[in-house]
Amino acid sequence: MTSDASFTTHVTQRLAALPGVAAVALGGSRAQGRHRPDSDWDFAVYYRDGFTPDAIRGLGWPGEVSEFGAWGGGVFNGGARLTVEDRAIDLHYRELADVERRLAEAREGRFEVERLMFHLAGVPTYLVVAELAVNRVLFGDLPRPSYPAALRRAAHARWSDDARLTLAYADRAHAAHGHVTDVAGAIGRAACEAAHAVSAGRGEWVTNEKTLLDRAGLRDVDEIAGRLTASTLSGAIADTRALLDGALTASRPN
Known part of the structure; x- marks a missing residue:
């Protein structure tokens, strides 16, 4: 099995080459250095026009790839659960126009709370802003906001x-x-x-x-x-x- 660094580079390069992808970030425990050996890998693709779920399917990685909105819409508008080199990946779609809107709202103190599976209190829409602040950018340029x-x-x-x-x-x-x-x-x-x-x-x-x-x-x-x-x-x-x-x-x- 390749090293973690080589694996991260491999996944990032494949995702970054897809049409419409402007940035790729690593999230979750691995971005924050709190992971266990069996922790999965959380990636996000930040995209504008031209990106489609079919592009993820075209990578040939086994797993499930959702359409846009299949995970309930809102801040979680879809993604994929994949296996790459025997490692589990959770991939989230992040439309840059939506992220930028949520960032502007957060700076004004505005947000909503959405119902989401596995979250007792629901999920605030500033979640995507939190990801910008704490996730590790692997490709492209993304805002790194402080807490408004x-x-x-x-x-x-x-x-x-x-x-x-x-x-x-x-x-x-x-x-x-x-x-x-x-x-x-x-x-x-x-x-x-x-x-x-x-x-x-x-x-x-x-x-x-x-x-x-x-x-x-x-x-x-x-x-x-x-x-x-x-x-x-x-x-x-x-x-x-x-x-x-x-x-x-x-x-x-x-």
Whole structure:
């Protein structure tokens, strides 16, 4: 098997040669030096007119290649799951016009939250801006944005409100009825929402939820969730609220 450096060069050169591709970036744990030997490889192709999923299929790499929009649209508008030299690759399509629009919105403190599989709190549309900031550019030129002050304020406020409302609804609609599963789900979601707020308040980019609670210092929520019973739901919600409120207050931007 080739070295990691040779493998990265090989994949980058093949992707960069495709019509319409303006840049290629490496993301995920491998871009940040936190990967394990079995970690997959996350690549993104940044493109303008002329790029098509058929160009990826034409590389001849085994796997599944989606059409544009097949992954639900929004910030995840498609990609591929491929195997190259016995290594697993996740490839994301990134249309530069959309990325530039999201960057302009982020600088003004505007964003939306989209539903996405495997994300308890959903995914903010400034995800693509976070990728620009933390991913490693392998080919082409891409903006390398700092965290906009307007986004720090807006995202902290929005995620904080979402976390508090999630807990309030669970207390009102489920706790008194002994709905353990519903309350457990609400606690998990509220914790992730609060963690997004903490990260935004600190000006720390987030690209996934895998280490979100740890980075925000909210892993103690596990202990609260672990002692849920039908008779302890209101107390657990109160304890979660206290934990989250402390972190939200400490991370509120000036």
